[in-house]
Amino acid sequence: MIGDLITASVLASGIRLATPYLYAALGETFGQRSGVLNLGVEGVMLMGAFTSLWAVHEFTPAGATGYDAGALAMGVLVAILVGLIMGLATAVINVTLQAEQGISGIGIYLFGLGMSDLLFQKVFGGNVVTVNGFPKVYLPVLSDIPVLGEIFFRQNLLVYFAFALVPVTWFVLNKTTLGLKIRAVGQNPEAADAMGISVARVRYFTVTLGGVLASLAGASLSISLVNVFQQNMTAGQGFIAVALVYFGSWRARGVMFGALLFSLVNALQLQVRTKGIDVPDEYAAMAPYVLTIIALVFASQRIDQPAALTKPFERGE
Amino acid sequence: MSTSSDERKLLPTGHERIDHLEMRGIVKRFPGVLAVDHVDFDVRAGEVHALLGENGAGKSTLMKILYGLYQANEGEIYLNRRKVTIKSPSDAIALGIGMIHQHFMLVPSLTVAENVALGLKSSREPLLDLDVVSARIEQLARTYGLQVDPSRPVWQLAVGERQRVEIIKALYRGAALLILDEPTAVLTPQEVDDLFATLRQMVQDGHALIFISHKLHEVLAISQRITVLRDGRVVGSVPTAQATKAELARMMVGREVLLTYDVPPVEPGPVRLKISGLRASSDRGTEALRGIDLEVRAGEILGLAGVSGNGQRELAEVIFGLRPATAGSVLLDGQDITGKSPAELNRLGMSYIPEERMLDGVIRDFTVAENLMLQEHAQRPYSYHIFLNPRAIAQRCANLIRNFNIRTPNQETPIKSLSGGNIQKLVLARELAREPSVLIAAQPTRGVDIGATEYIHQRLLEQRARGTATLLISEDLDEILALADRIAVIYEGEIVGVVDRAQAQVETLGLMMAGVRHETAAG
Amino acid sequence: RAQEKIRVAVVMPSTKSDLAFSQSIVDALLAIQEERGEDAFEFVYSENMFVVEDAATALRDYASQGYDLVIAHGSQYGSSLADIAPDFPDTAFAWGTTVDTFRDQGITNVYAYEARSEQGAFVQGVMAAMLTKSKVIGIIGPIETGDAKLYVDGFKAGVLWQDPEIEVLVNYIQSFSDLALAAAAADAMLAENADILTGTAQMVPGAVNKAKEAGALWFGTQANQTSLAPEIVVSSQVYDWTVALNPIIEDVLAGEIEGEAYSLTLENEGLRIEFNEDFELAEEVKATAEEVIQAIIDGTISFEIDEEGVLTVVEAEAEAE
Amino acid sequence: MPPNLFHSPRLDRAIDALMPLIAVLLALLVGGLMIVLMNANPITAYRGLWDGAFGSKNAVADTLVKATPLLLVGIGICISFRGGVVNIGGEGQMIAGGLVAVAIGLGYKDADPTLVIIACLVGSFVAGAVWGGIAGVLKAYFNVNEILSTIMLNQIATFGMMYLVRSEFIDPRQKGAAAPIPETERLPRQFDLPRIGGALDDLYRWLGLSGEGGTQWGTTLLHNGIIIALVLAVLVYVLLWRTTVGYRIRAVGKNPRASRYAGIPVRRYMVLSLVLSGGLAGLAGGIQLLGVRHRMNAEGGAIAFTGNAGFNGIVAALFGGLHPLGTIPASILFGALLVGGNKLQRTVQVPSALITALIGLVIVFVVGSDIFVRRRSRRRVTVSVAEATEAAEVRASP
């Protein structure tokens, strides 16, 4: 019974659903590892979602039927650019101006929520536009593996890239001098400072990177998952992404497990109802949220929250 | 690293030596405090220049200015007669200045090697080269006798080891001038000897050292020159050869200081605290206490000597209900109190002065008054039902501040801007004012100036006279020998022996602390 | 006390260009303005009034600014309207989508309008049943109430009426805005090899694209969704609120506010099935569709909803026996 | 040296107080540009904003009504943040409160109104407290981070509400309807929170101001929820700084370890912080229901009922310096911004998105400006010290 619920296609769609969470949450992980909490992810996602869609729409040659590689490249490029700007702004507010990170995040969220919609109405008169987003790429050989092939290796580039980011994140954080600085700054900025490291510069980097990834998360929605833009289309995913960073206790792998758990359960609950199994829709919709909490209750807890999280740094003066 | 070809001027670390560094007319103001007041200070290659002063005298501040952590309001710094400006630690590091901070500047979650590599250029940027770093660490360790395991995470290290990591960090960066701010405050006698060996080695190599300590005998043992600060001003600078403890003490405190006390005999009363077969595990899950048996009588001070990390902290925490006992029991006046909550134990008249006072003893962001009320706030007359009674509280705090002469602008000052010595006094005041029947004091005078130390010792003896049963946990043998009626030595979670002070000699204690059992005095 | 110029204000939950519920009313007002001219017909709007409290404030404010007709375009605004209307007896209010004019509460200046969207849905359902090859059809809705429920039930009824063998997959995803979730729901249905999808509310564009990728067909509702995917949209049920608004406006101009309820039906052409020209639809299908429409218009096919909200198809022939 | 005339502490404090307002003005300036880009006239727009917020008695009333839940959630946030826990669960807690209130109200239609109203408010507090308490227990005893759990619990509450309102709680009148509206019955009118406009008018009359400024307060929607909120704000202040409980909450928030050493049951106080702040959010829900909405409706999800007060309350509290009394003006300012923003849309017909973005800007500018206040105050002390010492030196030298 449960067997014919968990089909390859359900798992595949769960993996697709996980991509925006992965981008956003990995970005947030960098920020938090260096001691900066950014609740504004959702806003940046929306900005990225719109601008990338705009770029793809803009650069797709008129009358093109299929997707246009150049346009898609532009879409990603623009998303990165916008993420860069939003990220830098966030850094100025949280690092230089040492703003209370709880609120500044909400401010950035509201700004992005409004701004993305505003641009949408200004540029497209608010009319829903669809684009030809990233096409599925069947990885040679791998995609022919029975079942697994369909689940993992028949996704589009942005999906592959999101999962590729997991080991990359782990590597950067644990195997590079930069990663060492990031971890130190998040755990004990005073010590890092005393070793001649510029706490501010490190945090500027991580927060900006977080912005870029959040923006890509938006793009992965608008030009890869659904290929349209609508106001508030992220529907709270940015906040879930932040929660997932805590779920993964600041480790790339943990974050990925969180994103997968949440998204697979989501895909599964949709399947349950598509199958017409009789549970109230609302309860089914609750499942991912409930299970995420329960999973964390039973997960072996090795919490090492960055000691300086949300604490602005200023040399004793 | 220097490009100077003149070999004679180079240190083993390859860095150019600092022949002379001078600070002139340094002034530093903090909100409400004039921390450093027109201070002149200098140090030369191949010497140890000691800096003495009461808590809050301005030692750390002066040094933080030299290391670029604070900017002076006035004054200049000259390196080899050349004027330099030090805007940040990286400037200082570049000039060959290193600093061992009073409060360790290490990242607990990182390994030793990572802590050392932090901020250094890697040989294969952007990747880490921890293997290279580890190799170099071991090399330095050999040259200066600083044993550490580069791969251990710092949170697993004992304070002594952390101290070494700090020194290695400085040497690794080729520090030609090394500032040591109270490096011995947390070290055992053995560790101090090791440290001094290292320092002498460095002096020979031509390093310049600045050494801060509250322990006069250390200063006399290691330094060539001594400068004394009081209230941010230099009260004198003398060659060590011509200095005496008593004179230095007078310079620091501005009055005569008792350096040894006569301990009036007190007839020990009934057994207050009885610990039998106590076992417990450490934060790392290893067994920290392996069957402890101890008795403390009313009107007695039982000194617990031992190298730090042998279970002292765990013992105190188990007794005070902060850590579960895996076996054994603790009796207070015959009543079993094993596993009771700190709240209950407070009520039963037990009192605990924790070792990590900044972390466990006080709330940095709370005011002096709020910190003084941590236990009492819920009792009459300080509160009725749930409502606090500000007048009564102010009353009490005023008294405590007066009686224990805690140096603070007023009751509403956040204690984080008090000097550590004063913070320590505050904790002591809070605990002793409750006239506890059992007192557990862990390192009560660590990092505290001699004036305050004398003062605290007097208080402990007063309590003893009052009939308090005191468990004095200390790594400072002088302190224990000065105060304790009996001395128990702990090693790897076991009591290796208990001796009366009468028969106690430093040598035997030293052996016991190294784990050698003491048959004759199996208490 | 008749007048010739009329000022209308509308308050709506989502953006005026959501290609769905809110847009449908704005389109209607624009059409009316087109027809009557700028100076005879002026209208203003408040969009994105998700927060009912804010919507209430807006309604009250418009009324006190002396707008002649104040439209509360959202079923969640009802209770606020019931509180506000009595304070402005000379102002006409309209509330959609519902049939409730608060007569029972002695309120006379509230008009109500609704769309019998099950009618068009039924027609499209019939077409879907004829077009499906896999015999599997999927319907995506936001939450199981109101207009959405009506559409979904109608569509399903249409399919089964045409061919009881067909498997109809229904999924209310519990969100009006989560396009990704709508897309995933579509994925699930396509995986069950559904070859025709439909859906209602703002989040459906997410599903439309999935249908496009999989080459499945799409039926739209609330507004003409052909622009979303010209190659797969068969037809859309379009709401034309002018049918309800015009009589209300006439009343207001005539100065005799009655507070009646209007329904958009196929009969009064408030509901229209707009076919996608670019999609070549088999003649017989189109023919059947037209027949069914006719049948619904002259009542030989009608719909009943019982206490439990279950929709049943009633056929006149059956009654004749 | 002569006393420095240009360095008056009063002036300094005035400037500090003005700093947030200056920030708001800057934000509005930037917003003005955006408005121009949307080819509307910023002057008219901002006049609209002002009129909508304070322009008339009705406007003021709307602003205060809007500020009420912000204030209640906000003072709750003061407690939780002071207690060292981050409560992002205001939305869910408000919904829990609203649901219980509506359940009680509908359950006892014929009971004595005063009793029922009190029961509803108490019930809503308890409901919110439970919902917050769950996060508290999860944090204290299962160390599940509260940011995660509260975010999740918001969604769970929303879905739960949607289910109940659509099934169990649905208004019988909707049962038969072709297109049933997912809403509960409206609470009997005698359960509406008493309007206080009338009382205000009496006050005006008593002061001989009757008839001033046209419209009377009596016709406004101002209900006594604002009074409840204001009273509670004062009580929370007392709780935090005048009672042992508050002292312990703050101690645990600042340093759990030291608190534990001092014998404070840290975990229990963690839970308590979340219980209290959850309860206040729940009460906000109850008051929102009895004072404004009178029924629950599933359409539009959580925000339709909460108006985002669960989040905005956090902003209000932090604007108020996490001080219950500071939160009062902060909530009113924020409420004014929200109410005025909608009016702005009505006046110049700019997309609502612009207002959302504008509010975002205001928040960012205000938090960004805070550092200058802190810097100034620190410099001030140092300066005065410097003067003091100089003075001392002067005295010292003969």
Ligand SMILES: Nc1ncnc2c1ncn2[C@@H]1O[C@H](COP(=O)(O)OP(=O)(O)OP(=O)(O)O)[C@@H](O)[C@H]1O
């Ligand atoms: N960052 C700071 N802000 C405010 N006051 C400070 C700061 N640092 C030090 N002080 C104050 O300046 C004075 C000197 O402090 P300093 O640390 O130099 O004393 P110290 O000699 O190191 O004392 P100790 O022997 O306890 O280390 C003290 O009164 C201290 O409270």
Ligand SMILES: Nc1ncnc2c1ncn2[C@@H]1O[C@H](COP(=O)(O)OP(=O)(O)OP(=O)(O)O)[C@@H](O)[C@H]1O
């Ligand atoms: N940024 C700061 N703000 C306020 N006070 C400070 C600050 N930095 C240090 N202090 C206080 O100034 C005092 C001197 O600083 P320092 O680092 O020398 O510690 P200390 O006084 O020697 O304390 P301890 O004796 O416990 O080591 C400390 O007690 C510390 O509390």
Ligand SMILES: [Mg+2]
């Ligand atoms: Mg010091």
Ligand SMILES: [Mg+2]
């Ligand atoms: Mg000290």
